[in-house]
Amino acid sequence: MPREIDLTAVKPYADHRGDGLVQLSFTLPVPYSLAARKAALELAGKMGFDEPEVVHYEQLTEGYTYFVMYGACAHTVDFTALEGEGFNIEYMTEDEIESFAAEHVGRKIVVVGASTGSDTHSVGIDAMLNLKGYHGHHGLEGYRSFETYNLGSQVPNSVLLAKAIEVDADAILVSQTVTQQNLHVQNLTELVEMVEAEGRRREMILACGGPRVSGELAKELGYDAGFSKGTYPHHLATFIVRELAARVASTT
Ligand code: B12
Structure with missing residues (x-):
């Protein structure tokens, strides 16, 4: 029996409801290095992702590093508040x-x-x-x-x-x-x-x-x-x- 979804506190899910897992990708204007990887992890933490993970990173061009990451979104939104007039157009x-x-x-x-x-x-x-x-x-x-x-x-x-x-x-x-x-x-x-x-x-x-x-x-x-x-x-x-x-x- 699927668990009831709490529509007042919705967050992304991947493996399990409520795990908040998100894939994100971005580029930082720093050279490809371990320090760049650390910077990406720190930034993802500041964006509100718990347990951020770098799954791929590479030099995009000199001085720029591209990242693919996973992280668990710590935030939720109240979906019930968005179901008002203007959103449910048939x-x-x-x-x-x-x-x-x-x-x-x-x-x-x-x-x-x-x-x-x-x-x-x-x-x-x-x-x-x-x-x-x-x-x-x-x-x-x-x-x-x-x-x-x-x-x-x-x-x-x-x-x-x-x-x-x-x-x-x-x-x-x-x-x-x-x-x-x-x-x-x-x-x-x-x-x-x-x-x-x-x-x-x-x-x-x-x-x-x-x-x-x-x-x-x-x-x-x-x-x-x-x-x-x-x-x-x-x-x-x-x-x-x-x-x-x-x-x-x-x-x-
Ligand atoms: C194709 C393309 C071009 C082609 C356009 C060819 C053409 N005949 O249209 C060319 C090569 C000419 C081009 C040029 C440029 N491009 Co261009 N281009 C694209 C590209 C790859 C796809 C756009 C597209 O066709 N999407 C498909 C259509 C169907 O989607 P859509 O427009 O969003 O339309 C949907 C909805 O938005 C909506 N909709 C749209 N219009 C309307 C109108 C009404 C009334 C309604 C109801 C709905 C509606 O309904 C549509 C269907 O669902 C995008 C990147 C991307 N992947 O999106 C960049 C992109 C749009 N381009 C970009 C840029 C910067 C440029 C250039 C300035 C590049 C440059 N430095 O020269 C020039 C523009 C020059 C200029 N003076 O405008 C940027 C825009 C960034 C920004 N936000 O300002 C993008 C996002 C690329 C990027 N990531 O940087 N481009």
Whole structure:
């Protein structure tokens, strides 16, 4: 009989529940040596790992040492406190989205997306919008209920907004990958300011995504939603059709 899991104090497990075992890897800017190994063990202890163990270390390049370690995480989190609103979204399937959109919106939903600013990473926005989609899930281009415009990468915010206005878009979708010097924050913020300056904020859904974008960050920056790693097109489509249906309902 499996032991009850205490969801108020969750920690990783490997061999036994509650052993806290974690594999971690990192590089230290010190020469490959026994002192480097000792430094890694000390650091892992300071990170909150009990009984840290170096299972592999090697010189990465001169003056740098790479480590693979195990350690038992001493900390826990209260999972029950995280089960509130916003975390338990039930996503619709593609078919359910099509039926929902036909019933509650009743016309094509127009979306315009791009990877903006100097950001050249286009795989994320392509995954959401292009027919081939992501991991066997169609992008929105493959949905009957959507009309999509994917402007590609390195698109200035002004160009993205101009296209959204031209095609009377219901939603603007932005992808941001490069986060060095908080470039993504500046870039995402600029778009919101431009949309507001055009007086279009209330009529357009704004959603952004990227490996270091979170729902919390997106909302903080003035977006309606933010999506990160592991997002599939039907997650985004579920959000858009529900949001649009709510807006349609509130204006009729
Ligand atoms: C492929 C790649 C490139 C290609 C991009 C080709 C292309 N056409 O996109 C090339 C070689 C051009 C490139 C260039 C650079 N890259 Co690069 N690149 C990558 C790499 C290997 C994979 C990125 C990727 O395609 N992931 C797959 C997609 C599917 O994942 P995703 O983008 O996260 O998208 C998912 C979610 O985030 C979300 N999502 C994303 N966008 C959106 C949008 C919406 C609306 C929604 C709803 C969801 C959503 O859904 C997607 C599916 O689940 C990563 C490393 C890595 N392994 O991740 C580095 C990486 C992203 N690159 C990096 C860097 C630094 C660069 C360069 C600056 C390097 C340089 N010094 O020149 C340049 C960028 C130049 C520029 N001006 O932007 C860093 C970014 C570091 C940072 N945090 O800032 C990374 C992490 C590598 C690293 N470890 O240093 N890169």
